[in-house]
Amino acid sequence: MNGSGGVVSTAEDLARWLIVHNNGGAAADGTSLVSESALDTLHTPGPAGGDYAMGWDLDRSGDRVTRIHHGGTLFTASAEQILLPGEGGEPGYGIAVAFNSAGAWERSR
Numbered sequence: 376m377n378g379s380g381g382v383v384s385t386a387e388d389l390a391r392w393l394i395v396h397n398n399g400g401a402a403a404d405g406t407s408l409v410s411e412s413a414l415d416t417l418h419t420p421g422p423a424g425g426d427y428a429m430g431w432d433l434d435r436s437g438d439r440v441t442r443i444h445h446g447g448t449l450f451t452a453s454a455e456q457i458l459l460p461g462e463g464g465e466p467g468y469g470i471a472v473a474f475n476s477a478g479a480w481e482r483s484r
Contacts, residue, residue: 393469397458418443451475
């Protein structure tokens with residue numbers, strides 16, 4: 376597999392990934408890994424509009440983005456990554472859930 380269907384990760388790595396996205400491109404220790412403008416590009420829908428931005432789905436309340444997320448299921452595994460941006464200088468939150476899952480036909484055997 377390629378792309379997100381081929382990613383193998385750990386809970387710790389997923390946490391680090393989400394921290395960078397919610398921390399202006401910096402790791403938890405403050406090391407800058409990607410520019411804020413690059414993150415803005417990743418989290419901004421293209422010229423066609425809508426609420427899809429380079430792999431991320433955006434949920435809004437008015438003009439404010441309230442949730443940035445991406446998830447999926449591939450064969451026997453599922454995952455969801457969620458960013459809850461902070462407001463007024465408050466830090467945001469990141470949530471990652473990854474689990475093994477089988478199709479309904481597997482559970483009925």
